[in-house]
Amino acid sequence: MRSGTVAVIGRANAGKSTLVNVIVGEKVAIVSPKPQTTRNRIMGVLTREDRQIVFVDTPGLYRERNALTGRMMKTTEDVSKETDAILFVHDGHAGVTEEDASLMKKYASLGAPMLIAYTKTDIMPVERIPEDVKKLNEWGVEIDVIPVSARKGRNVKRLEDALCALLPEGEPLFSEDVISDRSERFMVSELMREKILLKYDKEIPHGVAIVVNTFSRRENGTYEVSLDIVCEKKNHKAILIGKQGKALKETASFARQDMEKLLGAKVFLTVYVKVREDWRDREGLLKELGYGEEE
Numbered sequence: 699m700r701s702g703t704v705a706v707i708g709r710a711n712a713g714k715s716t717l718v719n720v721i722v723g724e725k726v727a728i729v730s731p732k733p734q735t736t737r738n739r740i741m742g743v744l745t746r747e748d749r750q751i752v753f754v755d756t757p758g759l760y761r762e763r764n765a766l767t768g769r770m771m772k773t774t775e776d777v778s779k780e781t782d783a784i785l786f787v788h789d790g791h792a793g794v795t796e797e798d799a800s801l802m803k804k805y806a807s808l809g810a811p812m813l814i815a816y817t818k819t820d821i822m823p824v825e826r827i828p829e830d831v832k833k834l835n836e837w838g839v840e841i842d843v844i845p846v847s848a849r850k851g852r853n854v855k856r857l858e859d860a861l862c863a864l865l866p867e868g869e870p871l872f873s874e875d876v877i878s879d880r881s882e883r884f885m886v887s888e889l890m891r892e893k894i895l896l897k898y899d900k901e902i903p904h905g906v907a908i909v910v911n912t913f914s915r916r917e918n919g920t921y922e923v924s925l926d927i928v929c930e931k932k933n934h935k936a937i938l939i940g941k942q943g944k945a946l947k948e949t950a951s952f953a954r955q956d957m958e959k960l961l962g963a964k965v966f967l968t969v970y971v972k973v974r975e976d977w978r979d980r981e982g983l984l985k986e987l988g989y990g991e992e993e
Contacts, residue, residue: 701750702782702865707774707805709798712789713817713848718742718753720848721858725960726878727755728892730903739777741879743872749862750870754781778805783864784812785857790845791818794830799837806841811864813842815857820847883913886923886957887988890969893953894927894938897945902937905930907977907987912968921961924968928977928987935971946971 706714715727719742726742742753756774778784786802788794806812814834819827827845834843844860846853878885887908895903912924929935939946946969954967977983 699748699750699867699870700862700865701752701868701870703752703754703780703871704783704785704861704865705774705777705781705810706753706755706785706787707778708787709789709801712787714787715740715755717787717815717817717846717848717854718755720851720854721751722753722877724877726880728888728895730892730895743876743878744858745870745872745874745876749865750872751858751861751865752871753785778808778810781810782866783861784808784810785815785861786812786841787815787817789818790816790827790830791822793826794833796837799834799839802834802839802841806839813844813857813860813864814839816843816845817848819845819852820850882961883910885960886910886913887925889956889960890925890927890950890953893949893956897949897952898937902929902934905934905978906938907989909987915963920964920966921957922966923957925970927969927971928974929971930974930976930978932973935973938971 706718708714711731715729718727719725719729722742722744724742727740739757740755742755744751744753754777756777784805786805788798788802802812802814816827816830831843834841842860844853844857846857848854872879880888887910890908891903891906894906907928909926909928910923911926912922914922916922927938929938937945938949940948950967950969954965957965957967974980974983974987977987
């Protein structure tokens with residue numbers, strides 16, 4: 699049996715979380731078309747008879763703008779240095795640049811075997827693929843490139859098999875019923891943040907953190923969840939709530955439906971909006987809001 703960890707890295711919006719969710723077969727990471735959707739390292743575990751691949755989904759490679767994004771980039775760097783293999787996910791639809799090639803070579807130089815998943819091939823001309831691979835080769839990228847479409851499932855099994863071949867032989871790292879290292883409480887907070895990313899525009903979603911105050915199961919099997927949406931400015935709070943609370947009600951309802959799918963039970967959800975000014979640049983608040991140093 700082959701067993702090991704695979705760091706999933708790449709630029710923001712390359713499709714990392716979508717690809718991990720498709721390979722694992724369960725939603726282990728939230729997805730949105732906005733940068734900074736993934737803030738923490740999140741494991742998705744695929745177990746088959748002959749393999750266990752532990753995917754470590756990391757924050758997208760992103761320009762450091764504040765203390766939060768600085769921590770996110772450190773997480774990606776740290777994971778890449780301690781893994782058995784690296785999967786560099788590249789948005790094929792966006793084309794390739796010399797800067798992309800430099801990033802790929804940087805992570806390939808860390809020592810772990812690496813593959814490139816060239817994603818979103820379902821929304822681009824197929825003749826572009828060999829052209830881009832040729833460009834990467836000319837820029838010194840000597841790494842296997844596998845074109846995939848997570849949405850269509852195209853070449854996903856081929857990618858899985860190629861990653862498996864890079865892993866060492868050994869015992870599974872997790873029992874076969876484990877699909878993620880994250881708790882239901884964590885996933886509830888992430889589902890709330892995902893809906894905010896999808897509902898609101900511009901800077902507001904990026905300046906939001908979720909704090910779960912209550913996560914308990916009643917005797918009848920239903921869940922009681924109380925959480926805070928923490929934003930950075932008073933005017934952001936007004937936008938999040940909306941006229942007569944309409945925007946917040948719609949977002950909470952949207953999130954509650956996915957929470958019930960995750961938990962397999964009815965959820966009673968209570969949501970509050972609070973302001974903590976400039977929390978993304980305040981180290982003490984980052985830790986308080988769940989963005990402390992990860993073990």
